[in-house]
Amino acid sequence: MLSFKCSDVGFDCNYTVTEDNDAEIMKKVMEHGKRDHNLNSNDFTPSLIDNIRGKMQKVEDN
Numbered sequence: 001m002l003s004f005k006c007s008d009v010g011f012d013c014n015y016t017v018t019e020d021n022d023a024e025i026m027k028k029v030m031e032h033g034k035r036d037h038n039l040n041s042n043d044f045t046p047s048l049i050d051n052i053r054g055k056m057q058k059v060e061d062n
């Protein structure tokens with residue numbers, strides 16, 4: 001499992017997401033960004049996506 005915190009890429013936001021893999025997290029983060037931060041697809045630049053991937057943390061599932 002991987003988790004991601006929105007605040008780790010600079011938003012003043014307490015959103016976190018935990019999913020099986022980075023593709024699922026990206027999907028959820030893009031939905032969240034569009035809904036809660038008024039982002040659109042063009043705002044998810046390769047550098048933002050790299051930044052998001054770099055902030056994902058491994059979570060042990062018990």
Ligand SMILES: [Zn+2]
Binds near residue numbers: 013015036
């Ligand atoms: Zn957020």
